[in-house]
Amino acid sequence: MKGLLQRVRSARVEVAGEVVGAIDQGLLVLVAVEPHDTREHADKLLHKLLNYRVFSDAQGKMNQSLKEVAGGLLLVSQFTLAADTRSGLRPSFSSAAPPALGAELFDYLMQQARGGHEDVATGRFGADMQVHLVNDGPVTFMLQI
Template sequence: MRALLQRVLEAKVVVDAETTGEIQKGILVFLGIGKDDNLENGKKLIDKILKYRLFDDEQGKMGWNISQANGGILLVSQFTLMAQTQKGLRPDFGSAMPPTDAKVLYEQLVEYAQSQFENVQTGIFAADMKVHLVNDGPVTFNLEIE
């Protein structure tokens, strides 16, 4: 499982001209689910995201997590994060979980994230999403859980 975290000043997801999720200051999380992933490692990743310190504290260092920074999380499914890109000129998505199974796991992870943190917004799984963001920094991290 992979998560690409972007610290943002604002972000939103639009599907068919309708905003499905929107945050101000916080973390935009693109989440890729692999075929061997499960709820247990997904919960570990969500926990790590919630504790990950990528916001400036009083000393101007990345010392605060999302809760301490009073931010929000926008959680967006992104199967393309699972692409194998080492060979050739076309991405190989063989390591991504099949969509039917990935949707179930993604929804379980959204539910878990919302049970752990009050300000979690989402996109729509497998929709043609338009993601708008103002990257803060830019600050971007790639997290993986196996």
């Protein structure tokens, strides 16, 4: 399971012109599920997302987590992150989970996040989404579980 996290000042996801998820300060996380992923992988990713220290403390050092700053968490499914891009000029998606597994684990991640954090929003799995964000920093990390 992969999560591309971006520290944001704000972010929102639209589907067909309708805002389906939005946050103020926090993390926008693009999530890719791979064929070998399990609920345990989702749990580990969520633990990292909530506790990864990417927000500045009073001294300006990245020393605070999403939980500590009470920021929002916007989860967006993005199977293209699982693409194999090592050869050729066209990505291969054989390393992405089948849609049913991807939907199941993304939904599980979302439910667990909502049970453990106050401000959680999501995109819509499988939809054509437009993601708007104000990247803060920019601060972007790729987490692989």
